[in-house]
Amino acid sequence: MAEAEFIKGNEAIAMGAIEAGCRFYFGYPITPQNDIPEYMSRHLPDVGGTFIQAESEIASINMLLGASSTGARAMTSSSSPGISLKQEGISYMCGSQIPGVIVNMSRSGPGLGGIDPSQGDYFQATRGGGHGDYRTIVLAPHSVQENYDLTMKAFDLADKYRNPVLILGDALLGQMKEPIRRRKYRKKEFPKDWTMTGAKGREKRLIKSLYLSEGELTDHNWMLNKKYQSMKREIMFETQFMEGAKLVVVAFGSVARILKSTVQMARDRGMKVGLFRPITLFPFPYAALDKISHSIKNFMALELNTGQMLEDLKLSVGHKKNQVDFYGRPPGSIPSPDELFNEIKKIYKKRIG
Amino acid sequence: MYFDCIIAGFGGQGVMLMGNILAYAAMAEKKKATYMPVYGVEMRGGTANCTVVVSDGEIGSPIIQRPMTAIVMNLPSLEKFGPRVKKGGLLVVNASLVPEKEVQFKGIKCLMIPSRDLALEVGNERLANMVVLGATVRKSGVVDLKSLKKALYPALDRRYHKMIDVNIKAMERGARFVTEGV
């Protein structure tokens, strides 16, 4: 096994990308993700790659669209306001079935908001933040190692489904440092019979999202929907302390990470609290939560927003007489494990006693 | 084992470096470690702090409300983090900048380090952070002093490797201050 290295979260994403064969990066500066373009600008030339600091987030996503359309592995990263600008391009990429990896080390909004950790972009990420009926796979790491591993996976998923894949983190996951172990990326081969290479010795190819003939776009949308449905096989989640749990707390990303300490505190005090952490936010682990909800009745969503993933949790377990509670912390400060413990204790007392 | 601490001071005192070295030392002992720099508006105004967690097992939260240990390098840091140290915990104070009369906390151990004087003894007052780090490690036993010294190599940029010897001296001086009281 490789020696552990002490790495900043943002850098782990950049390292994972290069290891997975990403050779094109397009971006525009925005806090708190600048370590990613900075790392790429320094290290992509070593592997014959290309780094472009674009004139805007809009240009970045469209450069990604262009590079990916040739079959190259390419990435862009930004933070919330910049991801808003990229939505047009993401919609086109979905409509045209062009892969690509997009990192959102999100910050707080709405508007300019602030640079604190936030999970206010959950809806934007999971519902397809741009126009049209589309989805992107959304991966939510909760550690520096996962930043690295899931970035590599993102490239495979993007190629496998010919669809953009979004990595959703925040300043906590971007700025913290942890030891990580690098691993050799095992290259998987995906069909490249659609890429822009020049029509040499073959029919011309066309990559587009415009469908004007009658019924054509309807079929296209159903075909895309079928693809999004098939992504369910990629669902990932983590559970802790589920045996005998009376209350399951559900959280992703940075909050889930903080909660790992909180849940330990609760168990130390004899409270039967389990943790459920979705790793894929789209597709969301509805079925897994539903299954759990047949034996456990009390759920609580905790998020750095005023209630977004909460809706998915309710869709999963909000049937029968299950209780779904919520603690939201809009951006401005990060809750400590102790604060979250107090919130969970209140709910635990009310529901379980 | 589990250990967490907040290291705080003003910009230029090298508190971020202290956190990094501590985390590298833990890694050298095959422990898990997280390092979380302050982030956001707090960065402005010249104060800096970071949180380091060290453990044998998986680390949950990289941020801590009530640390087991706090290292405060100036008075504003003492005021902010002193009251937050857990009962029975350890507060390490840079006595060169924080008057002893300000350090009035019940139920925790307080360690006053005349860091500037000790740093000058080994050659340079800018080594005050290493003196305090050496003292903290000796007092808490979170890692071996040897590991702490070793951690200077990965933590410091190559340009500063010629300074490693004098940094080691500073760490040792801080540790000796804890053992011998002078």
Added chain:
Amino acid sequence: MKQTFKRPKALVDIPSHFCPGCHHGIIHRLVAECIDLYGVREKTIGVASVGCSVFLYDYFNADVVEAPHGRAPAVATGVKRARPDNFVFTYQGDGDLAAIGTAEIIHAANRGEQITVIFVNNTVFGMTGGQMAPTTMSGQETTTTPFGRDLKTNGFPIKMSELLTELPGSTFVARAAVNNSKNLMKAKKLLKRAFEVQINGEGFSFVEFLSACPTNWKMTPKQATERVQEEMIPYFPLGVFKGGQE
């Protein structure tokens, strides 16, 4: 009988959707002739934009990727950087290039991207039904300037070729028209030079074509072609602005 005129290999044999008197078809043909001339069809990657020009992908017998409105130069940047040995061109109208896509064209030119940009300026938004474009002439009536473009409230018709000429990153910038055979011959020459600039790795090349839009100008094809000569050319002068002789 000897055949003296035939369809370029780079064009597909299908009927076009362009209105009678529209110059797009002529400009398509010029581009296709150059693709044939330089033998680059098999390594051409076209970038289609949004507007009447979007159907480029149906007409050209080459790989084409569609770009969002105005973003073709950014998409072409990504394509060309990933495949530097391919011939990459964008084909954009004035709404696309000179309004929503101003940032993308300026910065692609300024980076000296090794792409060729075909800019079709007909002083109006065509596909959306004849609204004001940034290139709409002073006093020109459009569906959103029903009383004529008022320079005081709508600003001035933008001269993209002149603008891009000033950028140190652009290599070849020229303006052409296809309203008569003389201008057409000149246009072909300029386009050839633009192709050579990319093929020789000299940098960014840009050709603006003044084009007629009889439908949205509410004119006959003949009147529209005359308007190019009488109104457009005096304001948008033809010729090479940078990077070669006429």
